[in-house]
Amino acid sequence: MSATTKLTSGAMDASIAKEGQRTDSAPLGHALIDLARTDDSIVGLSADLAKYTDLHIFRDEMPDRFYQVGMAEQALLGAAAGLAMEGFTPFASTYSVFATRRAYDFLLLDIAEPGLNVNMVCALPGLTTGYGPSHQATEDVSLLRSIPGLTIVDPCDSVDIRQAVPQLAAHPGPTYTRILRGRVPTVLDEYDYEFELGKAKLLRDGNDVLIISTGLMTENALEAAKQLEVDGVEVAVLHSPTLKPFDTDTVLAEIAKDRLVLTAENHTVIGGLFDAVAHELALSGTFKKVTPVALPDEFLDAGALPTLQERYGVSSRSIVQRVRALL
């Protein structure tokens, strides 16, 4: 690429995977098919975004178990609630912005309040599209964390997504998952790791720095840890894909070790992982400075993802710079 070539924002089916990265295609759709083969209660629904949330894989394989409701997110979540009331286990997909902002009342009252087993699998979390605030769900976790009984999952990669799907279905209450779609990076298979709903897992240890991360920022944290290792800086990465219920014990135990602590999340700095960590620290009576790597409290620009990740300080390079400045 020449120095003058400008990056462009990707089209709707763009993958967040980097050039040459190992990927797994549509892990949500394939995991759901695998699960549905052994569990007759599984059904899928979408509001005109099956193709862009990877649910089309399930739709095409099991058309009689898929419901299309058109561009109607309130009807989507209401129908999912009704199906769950009748004993089915719905996976309902749309974009995160629509499930949370547009259909919030339905998510809260029809699904969460009665504690139904509805699994909302929603694409374009945080900064995974360059389309601007209409599509960027930078505050979805903040909106949802205050809903009682709602499980919130922010997977890092295809390993997380594939392993999470059966656990989401097995969990009796409602869940919301920030889905990555298309060619999804495969990252966590290089570590001694298994997804466990409600648990944070230490992916690598290190004596100098602890990064508590969630979602795709775990990949950036791991990348930053590798770069810092070259400089002799040892970085531990604690991956917390479940944001609610939060694995307080594990997080506090890791923070108790004397290290520089950062959080890393693909979400506004308000109401997400950083706030969850700060909340638990305050309740435990511990004083510890924690530095957030998160999206700013701003409406984000439109543009190409790499450009925006640099601009908002959430790239692996940004994390390295932050750590160096803090040490």
Next chain:
Amino acid sequence: MTAQHDATPIAEERVTRIREAAYRIRQNALTQAEVQGQGYIGQALDIADVLAVLYSDQLTLDPQHPEWEGRDRFLLSIGHYAIALYAALVEAKFFPQEELETYAADDSRFPMSSMRTYTPGVEISGGSLGHGLVIANGVALGLKRKRSGSFVYNLLSDGELGEGSTWEAAAVATHHRLDNLIAIVDFNDQQADGKSTDMLSMESVTDKFTAFGWEVRRCDGNSVAEVLTHLEELRSLDAPRPRVLIADTQLGRGVKFLEQREKLHFMKVSADEWDLARVQLKEDFEA
């Protein structure tokens, strides 16, 4: 088709039996409102005839087993009509008569606004309007998946037709050919800020539902014979479409001074008026 359906004759004793149930439902509603000193009595009285047709005739239910799989599902969107639903559930023997006196009291199974999580036999938490019909779609889809012959009924209000989600649901129900779904719109022409037709006129309601692909009937919602005829016909129709009955009702129906009082969303009844209400209700029933 949209035209008013000509009622086929229904046995007189059946209508009499349902009218008696409607009378008791109204009495039950007055009992609750009097104990609490307030309540949505205007709406309870207007919808009593529809609920009597449902709970004493049309719905297949087992009061001993509120979650029995073979039941018909009745979804109340309009949570403030809870007082009427409890009155009907007591009439249908889901609860003892004495429980009416706990209406809206602390720790009661009968909260002011109906909730699935509080009351056996209450299928959804109502109150935030525009939710009942979207959920009813999912229930109807679920019943079809299970090859169940049960029906899902959704009682909503004319004011609720202003909610966009109601029309999302109307389109989805038609697209999925939900012929096991019967909606009932309580058209009492009253909502929080005044007459529904003055707030946001949704007339012609029948034309709107027809345009959305529904099988539509409209009748006097305070005529047991008409409501029964239409609900029975809507259930037995062999048409791959959802069905709706627009029930034109009168707020405060059956208690003369409430029928004549200025119409309000929340009608106040003073402490010394409850006895008069009972007397007038009896006179109306016996007339």
